[in-house]
Amino acid sequence: MTDIELKNLKDNLWHSADMLRAGGEPEKAAALYAELTAADAKDAAAETGLALAKLAIGGEEGDEAILAVIDKRPDDLSLLVGAGYAYAARGDAEKA
Secondary structure: OOOOHHHHHHHHHHHHHHHHOOOOOOHHHHHHHHHHHHHHHOOHHHHHHHHHHHHHHHHHHHHHHHHHHHHHHHOOOHHHHHHHHHHOOOOOOOOO
């Protein structure tokens, strides 16, 4: 497989994960984001997507995942907006 083919595969996987998360299937999205982060631990977009998917799933793991990523990148606007939206969507106005 060529480098271009690998990049296209990664891009398609990332896009699919985003669509699953946006479509209300955070568990499936989390699995894809986990594959992306396993392949490239420095992929900030995949790490953000995984944390947002875990947050959408709920529970302490989601809260811990999103806080860990926010600690790494406190100025990442898309991360902060995504986290705020996810908290608001689940009715947690205090955290939003």
